[in-house]
Amino acid sequence: MASINEQLREQARKLLADKVVDLIIGYRKGSLPLRSTPYLVKTEEEAGSLIFDLTSSNNLAKYLPRVKTENRGSKIGIVCKGCDGRSVVQLIIEGQVKREDIVIIGVPCEGVVDTRKVRKKTGGEEVLRVSLPVLPGSGGREIMVEGRGFKITLDKEEVLCDVCLGCQHPNPPLYDLFIGRPREGSSARDEFKALEEFERLSSDERWRYFEHEASRCIRCYACRDACPLCYCEQCFVDETHPQWFGKGPDSSDTLIFHIVRALHTAGRCVSCGACVRACPVGINLNPLWVRIEKEVKERFGYTAGLSLEVTPPLATYDENDKQEFIL
Amino acid sequence: MRNPYIPIPVKVSRVRVESDDKTLKTFDVSFDSKEERFEFMPGQFCQLSIMGKGEAPFGIASSPTEREFLRFTVNRIGVVTTALHYLEEGDIIGLRGPLGNSYPIERFRGENVVIIGGGFAFTTLRALTVYLCANRDEFKDITIIYGARRPGLLLYRDELAEWEKRGDLNLYLTIDKPVAGWDKRVGFVPTVTKEIAPNPKGAWAVVCGPPVMIKFTLPVLLELGFPPERIYTSLERRMKCGIGKCGRCNIGSKYVCLDGPVFSYAELQRLPEYEG
Amino acid sequence: MSEEIFKLEKDNLEGFLLYLSQKYNLFLPRRVDDQLSFGQMKPGGKPSLDHYFNTDLPPKEVFFPQRETLLSYEGGEVKHSTYKAKPIALFGVRPCDTKGIILLDRVFAEGEYEDPYWKARRTNSLLLTLGCNAPLSTCFCHWFNLGPFNKEGTDIFLTDIGDAYLVEPCSKKGEECLRGTSLLGATGDDRKVAEEIRRKAESSLSERVEISSLKGRLLALWEEDLWEDISQKCLSCAACSYLCPTCHCFDIQEEGSQEKGERIRIWDSCMFKLFTQEAAGTNPRPTPKERLRQRIMHKFSYFLDNLGEFGCVGCGRCIRGCPVNLDIREVIKAVKSFIVESR
Numbered sequence: 001m002a003s004i005n006e007q008l009r010e011q012a013r014k015l016l017a018d019k020v021v022d023l024i025i026g027y028r029k030g031s032l033p034l035r036s037t038p039y040l041v042k043t044e045e046e047a048g049s050l051i052f053d054l055t056s057s058n059n060l061a062k063y064l065p066r067v068k069t070e071n072r073g074s075k076i077g078i079v080c081k082g083c084d085g086r087s088v089v090q091l092i093i094e095g096q097v098k099r100e101d102i103v104i105i106g107v108p109c110e111g112v113v114d115t116r117k118v119r120k121k122t123g124g125e126e127v128l129r130v131s132l133p134v135l136p137g138s139g140g141r142e143i144m145v146e147g148r149g150f151k152i153t154l155d156k157e158e159v160l161c162d163v164c165l166g167c168q169h170p171n172p173p174l175y176d177l178f179i180g181r182p183r184e185g186s187s188a189r190d191e192f193k194a195l196e197e198f199e200r201l202s203s204d205e206r207w208r209y210f211e212h213e214a215s216r217c218i219r220c221y222a223c224r225d226a227c228p229l230c231y232c233e234q235c236f237v238d239e240t241h242p243q244w245f246g247k248g249p250d251s252s253d254t255l256i257f258h259i260v261r262a263l264h265t266a267g268r269c270v271s272c273g274a275c276v277r278a279c280p281v282g283i284n285l286n287p288l289w290v291r292i293e294k295e296v297k298e299r300f301g302y303t304a305g306l307s308l309e310v311t312p313p314l315a316t317y318d319e320n321d322k323q324e325f326i327l
Numbered sequence: 328m329r330n331p332y333i334p335i336p337v338k339v340s341r342v343r344v345e346s347d348d349k350t351l352k353t354f355d356v357s358f359d360s361k362e363e364r365f366e367f368m369p370g371q372f373c374q375l376s377i378m379g380k381g382e383a384p385f386g387i388a389s390s391p392t393e394r395e396f397l398r399f400t401v402n403r404i405g406v407v408t409t410a411l412h413y414l415e416e417g418d419i420i421g422l423r424g425p426l427g428n429s430y431p432i433e434r435f436r437g438e439n440v441v442i443i444g445g446g447f448a449f450t451t452l453r454a455l456t457v458y459l460c461a462n463r464d465e466f467k468d469i470t471i472i473y474g475a476r477r478p479g480l481l482l483y484r485d486e487l488a489e490w491e492k493r494g495d496l497n498l499y500l501t502i503d504k505p506v507a508g509w510d511k512r513v514g515f516v517p518t519v520t521k522e523i524a525p526n527p528k529g530a531w532a533v534v535c536g537p538p539v540m541i542k543f544t545l546p547v548l549l550e551l552g553f554p555p556e557r558i559y560t561s562l563e564r565r566m567k568c569g570i571g572k573c574g575r576c577n578i579g580s581k582y583v584c585l586d587g588p589v590f591s592y593a594e595l596q597r598l599p600e601y602e603g
Numbered sequence: 604m605s606e607e608i609f610k611l612e613k614d615n616l617e618g619f620l621l622y623l624s625q626k627y628n629l630f631l632p633r634r635v636d637d638q639l640s641f642g643q644m645k646p647g648g649k650p651s652l653d654h655y656f657n658t659d660l661p662p663k664e665v666f667f668p669q670r671e672t673l674l675s676y677e678g679g680e681v682k683h684s685t686y687k688a689k690p691i692a693l694f695g696v697r698p699c700d701t702k703g704i705i706l707l708d709r710v711f712a713e714g715e716y717e718d719p720y721w722k723a724r725r726t727n728s729l730l731l732t733l734g735c736n737a738p739l740s741t742c743f744c745h746w747f748n749l750g751p752f753n754k755e756g757t758d759i760f761l762t763d764i765g766d767a768y769l770v771e772p773c774s775k776k777g778e779e780c781l782r783g784t785s786l787l788g789a790t791g792d793d794r795k796v797a798e799e800i801r802r803k804a805e806s807s808l809s810e811r812v813e814i815s816s817l818k819g820r821l822l823a824l825w826e827e828d829l830w831e832d833i834s835q836k837c838l839s840c841a842a843c844s845y846l847c848p849t850c851h852c853f854d855i856q857e858e859g860s861q862e863k864g865e866r867i868r869i870w871d872s873c874m875f876k877l878f879t880q881e882a883a884g885t886n887p888r889p890t891p892k893e894r895l896r897q898r899i900m901h902k903f904s905y906f907l908d909n910l911g912e913f914g915c916v917g918c919g920r921c922i923r924g925c926p927v928n929l930d931i932r933e934v935i936k937a938v939k940s941f942i943v944e945s946r
């Protein structure tokens with residue numbers, strides 16, 4: 001059987017050749033080990049560089065609204081792992097893109113690597129070379145990383161992102177074609193695993209955790225800008241009429257930024273973890289987001305981005321609802 | 328050295344509504360402490376600030392020959408400008424400046440000067456005109472072409488009327504569309520400039536106005552025979568520090584706050600980012 | 604400068620740092636939650652020098668903090684002050700970052716206006732630069748003729764030779780500082796070891812790309828759709844600018860009411876759309892294309908125009924920190940190899 005990358009390239013070439021799509025948002029190999037990079041493919045030749053693997057960590061749905069505006073009238077192909085696909089569904093529901101304007105190329109996701117976890121495993125030493133298990137379903141779990149004077153083998157479960165460890169939807173809920181075979185659902189995984197440790201904390205400790213994370217925030221907004229659902233023309237943080245919280249790096253202000261952003265994405269967040277991976281200083285507020293999604297699921301029986309039919313709780317979700325769960 | 332971020336307190340000595348729609352107000356300010364020496368030339372600007380609201384840059388509309396006050400005309404558009412519009416006589420505000428460069432008046436001496444303005448960007452052109460008039464015999468012909476959308480949006484209407492009476496200024500006023508009671512020119516500034524066709528020989532042109540006006544006026548001047556080195560304009564960019572540190576206002580390698588706001592067209596043509 | 608090179612046994616590092624911290628407000632690389640940045644030396648505190656390649660955040664924050672009070676006001680009264688504590692010393696800065704500080708000296712303290720806040724922290728400050736025995740794959744300081752053992756701008760240069768540092772005074776300030784210590788001179792063998800380390804480090808650097816003609820190239824390519832291609836994936840965040848040791852852009856904001864509050868400055872970035880958003884509704888840099896082009900032009904063209912030097916020191920932080928792996932080296936290579944199609 002052809003590898004997933006070969007199949008992906010083949011299908012992409014075909015879509016372009018048959019003019020089913022004008023361009024494809026995908027990934028190609030990045031300039032660093034363990035990094036792939038978003039890639040906008042316009043020609044069949046470029047399609048030959050497409051890849052999908054454990055390093056395809058960006059949420060490509062982010063680019064849909066922009067690519068759409070910059071290429072009016074074009075039909076856009078997009079490579080979607082589970083969470084990208086759910087974001088696309090959410091964007092369609094929210095009227096940011098039209099279903100008929102996009103062609104979803106589903107890929108079976110085995111999770112994406114958290115480079116920070118790898119960095120911990122190597123004791124801070126730089127990774128210079130890696131070899132990844134072949135996808136999909138090869139059963140391969142070993143990731144070999146090499147650097148100056150070391151060569152270690154990691155089990156992929158040790159270094160996958162937290163959100164991937166609890167992922168229930170490794171395949172996009174909606175697709176026009178699928179590369180390889182959809183993965184078996186991973187209901188065996190605990191959806192809210194990332195919360196386990198967090199929920200054992202007292203509310204004081206939780207607050208301290210958030211405060212500590214927020215205190216390191218440099219307000220580069222990479223998290224917001226990497227999030228496919230943060231597409232507001234004017235983000236609340238940039239509001240000047242009135243400007244209701246400070247723009248500096250004090251944790252009292254950065255906390256407001258993160259909490260309000262969490263509220264803005266409540267019931268819409270697909271737990272892709274793109275914001276956590278984007279952060280250049282390693283801030284992990286994932287528990288805040290996952291906690292909210294859990295709450296939304298328990299209160300409204302809703303999980304974002306699974307189907308075009310379900311009306312999201314947004315309309316009925318009142319921001320004045322009791323929000324004791326945040327703390 | 329003085330801390331360039333700290334404003335000097337100035338007192339608002341006069342407030343006047345400038346336009347019929349009240350979006351423009353003119354403020355005269357004077358220094359609280361008399362020792363404050365404030366040397367500037369037409370074309371320079373200041374940062375005006377209200378504590379708790381912020382700072383914004385404004386061209387100085389008065390001439391250094393008017394020693395008693397500094398004048399600014401403010402278009403109400405956002406946070407700071409709205410707060411400024413609430414000012415009353417006697418209020419204290421902060422001022423930083425003078426900032427930026429000025430019109431190259433030294434080079435104008437003994438030559439003709441053509442001043443072309445549009446809308447409320449006439450502020451520093453007023454400063455220039457008053458300065459030239461105060462030293463009238465040092466300059467040859469002075470031509471002023473000034474346009475606004477309608478008569479009520481022309482700045483400094485009393486003064487314009489006085490200038491019209493002077494025999495030593497060629498003043499052409501124009502509005503975009505005809506209205507009852509207007510007996511002067513009608514038409515956009517670039518078109519009117521073309522009609523008037525000021526003679527480029529031994530002349531300098533200074534153009535200030537909204538970007539579209541500048542965009543269409545510059546080619547007219549070139550066509551008339553003004554070389555780019557003899558056409559000056561004043562640019563606007565969003566600014567914060569006003570002293571070339573905050574990195575906000577550059578066009579290519581030039582900081583508008585420091586190297587400008589006055590540039591010759593020739594200089595601008597050499598800047599990669601200038602889209603004229 | 605004196606030819607004298609001293610030797611500091613690692614066992615005596617603590618004492619040396621203590622000596623420094625008596626005279627200086629000492630900052631050194633400190634690890635908090637896996638993140639390395641320059642932090643103040645606390646009594647009994649130790650630098651995090653194991654697995655130290657470079658700090659995640661640039662040392663510029665010591666002299667140009669992300670948030671700084673320009674003035675405070677209450678009632679009609681306005682107050683302002685600049686840094687007045689002990690002079691600052693930075694221990695263990697990498698050569699690229701030392702160069703970054705020198706470039707920011709030029710931005711903030713040269714020219715018509717002097718920035719009093721930068722100046723106050725920089726005055727009498729001491730830079731102790733540590734050579735890089737093990738450059739990262741993302742390090743490209745050598746493109747700018749700097750390199751892992753570049754001494755430019757430093758007061759004292761340190762080379763890690765295993766169980767000791769070679770300590771070389773590089774300025775009067777550095778000499779004076781070392782005069783107060785009882786460090787012994789380094790032996791010829793020590794110097795040989797250091798030389799070997801240096802040679803090894805330099806040869807381990809990635810391939811060097813010639814950038815002397817980059818500025819002209821950039822100007823020639825201003826209009827090309829190359830910029831569209833390069834910026835396609837850029838998210839317009841500020842990770843690259845805030846991690847950069849030479850980015851100096853800031854915003855000025857008010858905090859408080861009209862009665863009482865502060866006017867502060869905070870880091871800002873040309874990558875944000877709002878950076879150049881004008882009150883009239885226009886924006887000269889409306890899309891990521893213009894903004895990324897600005898960043899590249901500033902580093903590789905405008906800096907040269909204004910200060911005669913590149914505005915990038917090759918520290919590689921923006922490469923490591925960009926959420927979409929937009930690698931500035933690849934941008935440079937793309938600019939170099941772009942073929943203009945005749946139209």
Ligand SMILES: Cc1cc2nc3c(=O)[nH]c(=O)nc-3n(C[C@H](O)[C@H](O)[C@H](O)COP(=O)(O)OP(=O)(O)OC[C@H]3O[C@@H](n4cnc5c(N)ncnc54)[C@H](O)[C@@H]3O)c2cc1C
Nearest residue numbers: 383384385386400401402405406407408450563564881882
């Ligand atoms: C050299 C120079 C000279 C000038 N001279 C004059 C003059 O003589 N007279 C005059 O009236 N003006 C002048 N201006 C323009 C004036 O400085 C601006 O109008 C002023 O800065 C607006 O400030 P503000 O606080 O009122 O507006 P802001 O509140 O800062 O902004 C108002 C508008 O700007 C945009 N904007 C700003 N910030 C944001 C944001 N965070 N998010 C989204 N949109 C945003 C929006 O469109 C908003 O409605 C000059 C400018 C320069 C550079």
Ligand code: SF4
Nearest residue numbers: 217218220221223279
């Ligand atoms: S990416 Fe990280 S540092 Fe940047 S704003 Fe988000 S949490 Fe803060």
Ligand code: SF4
Nearest residue numbers: 837838840842843925
């Ligand atoms: S280059 Fe990378 S870090 Fe910089 S703004 Fe773009 S996405 Fe953010």
Ligand code: SF4
Nearest residue numbers: 847915916918919921
């Ligand atoms: S542009 Fe990037 S590599 Fe260059 S100095 Fe800045 S952060 Fe370092």
Ligand code: SF4
Nearest residue numbers: 850851852873898901
């Ligand atoms: S303009 Fe951009 S690249 Fe230049 S210093 Fe400012 S933030 Fe950095």
Ligand code: SF4
Nearest residue numbers: 699735738742744751
């Ligand atoms: S870029 Fe050069 S000087 Fe900077 S850390 Fe890397 S090797 Fe050292």
Ligand code: FES
Nearest residue numbers: 567569573574584
């Ligand atoms: S306004 Fe700060 S550089 Fe011009």
